[in-house]
Amino acid sequence: MSMRLSTVILPYLRWHEGGRSMWQRAEQLGFHTAYTYDHLSWRTFREGPWFGALPTLTAAAGATDHLRLGTLVTSPNFRHPVPLAKELISLDDSSGGRITFGVGAGGTGFDATVLGQEPWSPRERADRFSEFVTLLDRLLSEDSVSYDGRFYSAYEAYNIPGCIQRPRLPFAVAATGPRGMNLAARYGQAWVTTGDPKLLETGTPEQSVQAIRGQVEKLAAACDTIGRDVGELDKILLTGFTPDRLRPLESLDAFVDFAGKHKELGFTDIVIHWPIPDSDFAADQKVFEHIAMEAVGQLG
Secondary structure (H helix, E strand, O other): OOOOEEEEEEOOOOOOOOOOHHHHHHHHHHOEEEEEOOOOOOOHHHOOOOOOOHHHHHHHHHHHOEEEEEEEEEEEOOOHHHHHHHHHHHHHHHOOEEEEEEOOOOOOOHHHHHOOOOOOOHHHHHHHHHHHHHHHHHOOOOEEEEEOOOEEEEEEEOOOOOOOOOOOOOOOEEEHHHHHHHHHHHHOEEEEOOOOOOOOOOOOHHHHHHHHHHHHHHHHHHHOOOOOOHHHHHEEOOOOOOOOOOOOHHOHHHHHHHHHHHHHOOOOOEEEOOOOOOOOOOOOOHHHHHHHHHHHHHHH
């Protein structure tokens, strides 16, 4: 299978002041999927413009024809599975079945306390993630669900007519730890990683590749435990968080070299951030578009 190239478009522009055109340009450039972050704010963008993920994706669905769309990623930080499932089914419908649901445990930043709650412990975060994914799987697959869990409940939650994509829209589960890997193996149509965060500041590109190789092996072990072929899962690398995070977008050759090393690890999808001037994701737009148009052909 040839490697696919996708992008992340952060929702910081007003729709009629550049927002719409980025999603349409992503389709013109041939990206497989265009994702957006599902945050209420994010790092250096916290005090600036930032729009909601699901309304943005709904608008993008109406502005494009065949580009796949998705969250990368949604988390339990400020979401409840019952209303979220209804919104995802509606989004899947309005897009004509073009939605991928990226889901993760969530970080410890602003979104984790924005509703006024105390930060969750790592154990509680993992527990919530497990229950969140498990309940969403049912809500998106069954006509009616009642559930009484530790963190989430549902009482006669109807989701008719369900997703266009059957039995439900695909899950891309972001995970690096053992419990998250188990969720990816059990519920995921894809697995997502950003690499090893401990290596971002002080690691080397070679160490990063080895760490990601270890993650792929852990995913395979999790799949083997439940009798699933790890080859059934797409493997998605969200770039920008490895020690060489700036290099892949410096040139076409640099990107092909970077992507090729990860293709050898079994990755099926590479995701690059749409350039944003004066930010962590600053890059030359012309180089970015050159990569979008030419890289997949060179990777084979």
